[in-house]
Amino acid sequence: xxxxxxxxxxxxxxxxIEALKAxxxxxxxxxxxxxxxxxxxxIPESTIITLNLTDSETxxxxxxxxxxxxxxxxxxxxFVGQSFERGAELLQNNIVVQHxxxxxxxxxxxxxxxxxVGSAEEYGLSEQWETPISESHPLRPxxxxxxxxxxxxxxxxxxxxxxxxxxxxxxxxxxxxxxxTPDFAIPAFAKQIVAIERxxxxxxxxxxxxxxxxFTDVKDMMHAYITVMEKxxxxxxxxxxxxxxxxxxxxxxxxxxxSTAQVTMVQDEKRFRPLDIPEIVADAAKVKDLGWNPEISLxxxxxxxxxxxxxx
Amino acid sequence: xxxxxxxxxxxxxxxxIEALKAxxxxxxxxxxxxxxxxxxxxIPESTIITLNLTDSETxxxxxxxxxxxxxxxxxxxxFVGQSFERGAELLQNNIVVQHxxxxxxxxxxxxxxxxxVGSAEEYGLSEQWETPISESHPLRPxxxxxxxxxxxxxxxxxxxxxxxxxxxxxxxxxxxxxxxTPDFAIPAFAKQIVAIERxxxxxxxxxxxxxxxxFTDVKDMMHAYITVMEKxxxxxxxxxxxxxxxxxxxxxxxxxxxSTAQVTMVQDEKRFRPLDIPEIVADAAKVKDLGWNPEISLxxxxxxxxxxxxxx
Numbered sequence: 366x367x368x369x370x371x372x373x374x375x376x377x378x379x380x381x382i383e384a385l386k387a388x389x390x391x392x393x394x395x396x397x398x399x400x401x402x403x404x405x406x407x408i409p410e411s412t413i414i415t416l417n418l419t420d421s422e423t424x425x426x427x428x429x430x431x432x433x434x435x436x437x438x439x440x441x442x443x444f445v446g447q448s449f450e451r452g453a454e455l456l457q458n459n460i461v462v463q464h465x466x467x468x469x470x471x472x473x474x475x476x477x478x479x480x481x482v483g484s485a486e487e488y489g490l491s492e493q494w495e496t497p498i499s500e501s502h503p504l505r506p507x508x509x510x511x512x513x514x515x516x517x518x519x520x521x522x523x524x525x526x527x528x529x530x531x532x533x534x535x536x537x538x539x540x541x542x543x544x545x546t547p548d549f550a551i552p553a554f555a556k557q558i559v560a561i562e563r564x565x566x567x568x569x570x571x572x573x574x575x576x577x578x579x580f581t582d583v584k585d586m587m588h589a590y591i592t593v594m595e596k597x598x599x600x601x602x603x604x605x606x607x608x609x610x611x612x613x614x615x616x617x618x619x620x621x622x623x624s625t626a627q628v629t630m631v632q633d634e635k636r637f638r639p640l641d642i643p644e645i646v647a648d649a650a651k652v653k654d655l656g657w658n659p660e661i662s663l664x665x666x667x668x669x670x671x672x673x674x675x676x677x
Numbered sequence: 678x679x680x681x682x683x684x685x686x687x688x689x690x691x692x693x694i695e696a697l698k699a700x701x702x703x704x705x706x707x708x709x710x711x712x713x714x715x716x717x718x719x720i721p722e723s724t725i726i727t728l729n730l731t732d733s734e735t736x737x738x739x740x741x742x743x744x745x746x747x748x749x750x751x752x753x754x755x756f757v758g759q760s761f762e763r764g765a766e767l768l769q770n771n772i773v774v775q776h777x778x779x780x781x782x783x784x785x786x787x788x789x790x791x792x793x794v795g796s797a798e799e800y801g802l803s804e805q806w807e808t809p810i811s812e813s814h815p816l817r818p819x820x821x822x823x824x825x826x827x828x829x830x831x832x833x834x835x836x837x838x839x840x841x842x843x844x845x846x847x848x849x850x851x852x853x854x855x856x857x858t859p860d861f862a863i864p865a866f867a868k869q870i871v872a873i874e875r876x877x878x879x880x881x882x883x884x885x886x887x888x889x890x891x892f893t894d895v896k897d898m899m900h901a902y903i904t905v906m907e908k909x910x911x912x913x914x915x916x917x918x919x920x921x922x923x924x925x926x927x928x929x930x931x932x933x934x935x936s937t938a939q940v941t942m943v944q945d946e947k948r949f950r951p952l953d954i955p956e957i958v959a960d961a962a963k964v965k966d967l968g969w970n971p972e973i974s975l976x977x978x979x980x981x982x983x984x985x986x987x988x989x
Binding site: 449452464465501503504526 | 733761764765768769772773776777780801802813815816817818819820821823824825827828831832834835838839840951952
């Protein structure tokens with residue numbers, strides 16, 4: 366069986382390849398946009414494809430050559446924090462990347478099974494009584510990144526229902542682990558705490574810590590993707606999260622407690638989003654019905670994240 | 678008051694300008710992409726702007742110069758029937774056109790009121806028990822055009838809720854009238870019937886006529902847009918339709934009955950969509966609460982459409 370992972374050099378992609386290898390899969394191809402040096406630790410050079418996924422000719426050729434049975438389509442721009450500033454890039458890239466892949470599969474590997482990655486960001490504005498958020502929660506995205514994920518998700522849906530393509534979809538909630546860029550909150554905290562331990566920085570700069578989020582370890586998240594690929598119903602979408610909400614403040618307190626450094630917190634206006642959703646917690650009953658459950662505790666994940674930043 | 682209508686040389690746009698003039702509005706600016714010859718019958722040459730609305734520099738300059746109080750943002754590609762074949766164009770153009778306008782208004786006319794045009798196509802797959810379709814119906818678009826309208830609609834939503842911009846949104850159901858291109862079903866029927874009257878064609882080629890749709894006269898539709906612009910609640914979305922479903926077969930029968938020609942119908946596979954929704958009827962209670970009601974009967978509209986095609 367041939368497996369293709371797009372965005373393989375990214376945060377989730379690299380963990381997915383590790384998970385696939387651990388499950389005994391071979392013939393794993395990975396795409397990278399920029400630097401693929403890290404990827405060559407995971408898969409042979411001959412299976413690394415460096416390309417621009419918005420270029421349909423190249424994508425067509427790749428799909429037609431590899432003839433993948435499974436495609437995990439993870440590649441996307443994910444500047445969530447700069448969503449409005451970089452909206453044009455986000456929208457164009459993410460939507461074209463999705464459309465190009467759907468057309469390439471349709472034409473050159475019509476039986477391939479394609480996993481498409483949306484986001485909890487698609488749900489956006491949510492009232493207290495709508496929590497936890499199930500797959501039928503209305504889509505009320507509050508920034509261009511979230512809109513680009515809605516478009517990716519629903520474009521895949523339209524190909525599944527109209528053209529009967531073999532597509533499954535996921536909507537991951539927050540996921541964390543080593544190798545995540547500090548554009549996201551948790552790695553940003555960990556990186557700063559390590560800088561404080563090294564006396565390179567005085568205070569920990571934080572944004573709004575009142576939000577409640579649902580954090581899944583990236584390794585558990587990738588097992589969920591594989592579960593959906595193996596057992597998900599064609600055309601359907603699956604929320605992925607633990608179902609447990611944690612206050613951002615508690616996460617920061619945990620990270621600080623794991624450090625030997627004395628940490629002073631400073632609120633930084635620049636780290637506030639134009640509109641922050643108070644609570645985003647998954648109703649993940651649907652994916653749990655497929656047999657998936659998160660296995661790694663939040664404390665273990667946070668320890669690993671901190672340890673990762675100490676190695677850099 | 679300065680009013681800007683994008684897509685002014687199109688089907689809806691030209692009717693909107695007529696409606697605005699009839700209500701006594703002056704200072705109406707209209708944009709055209711291609712041929713603006715027709716537009717100069719409606720508004721002075723000096724208020725016609727020929728431009729590419731995906732070019733942000735030009736759009737910024739236009740908004741900053743005109744300083745519109747109202748913007749009716751109608752411009753979009755609408756190849757619904759060729760949605761899959763021309764998906765790349767549709768998605769890119771429609772999403773960029775929306776994002777560019779939102780950014781131009783944000784930067785250069787932040788107080789302007791912007792009307793954004795979605796589509797009943799956004800709802801897509803609908804079960805019998807979900808009819809009539811209210812604004813809270815899930816978005817299940819079944820083709821790339823529909824996805825491009827979801828993205829336009831929700832992008833505007835995100836700017837309204839996150840950046841507090843003065844935006845209202847509409848989701849028009851089917852609308853018909855003179856000047857609509859024969860890419861749509863009703864003008865395609867009318868055009869063919871006139872060709873049969875002129876002995877230029879033998880049979881009337883039709884697609885699936887079992888679908889039930891909600892047809893509003895384009896003139897009534899444009900009055901609804903103006904009503905929403907005048908009285909709609911910021912950030913909200915309004916379905917626009919009559920609330921009455923009519924079988925496509927009945928429309929064809931009405932058109933045929935209005936003709937003197939003997940018409941034989943032939944089913945044409947090429948006119949079938951990959952997936953056709955059985956029934957699409959609006960729950961338009963929300964816009965009716967603003968005081969709008971359709972005033973023109975379906976028979977009167979169909980007579981006008983047929984008369985229009987006889988003049989060509």
